[in-house]
Amino acid sequence: MxxxxxxxxxxxxxxxxxxxxxxxxxxxxxxxxTVEHDDTPQIMGMVDKVKHLLSVEK
Incomplete structure (x- = not known):
């Protein structure tokens, strides 16, 4: 994944x-x-809610 x-x-x-x-x-x-997570819909939903505070790398 x-x-x-x-x-x-x-x-x-x-x-x-x-x-x-x-x-x-x-x-x-x-x-x-920095933390590392699997790219799941649940994690991406959480990231989307606070995207103005975060930086995301694939």
């Missing part, structure tokens, strides 16, 4: 509680933190 790298590039200060929880569910805790 394809992998994606997700990096948090903007602060979660000012984000809604739901967006903060989505970042935590993705495993992102700090700025410039």
């Amino acid at each position: 394809a992998k994606i790298k997700v990096t948090q590039v903007k602060s979660k200060i000012g984000a809604t509680t739901r967006q903060k929880r989505t970042l935590e569910a993705l495993g992102l805790k700090k700025l410039n933190n």
Whole structure:
């Protein structure tokens, strides 16, 4: 299965509680933190909700 790298590039200060929880569910805790996930519809849906805070590489 394809992998994606997700990096948090903007602060979660000012984000809604739901967006903060989505970042935590993705495993992102700090700025410039990078995690690797499988390219599944569930993960891509989470990434889409907070795409303004992230950078995604395939």
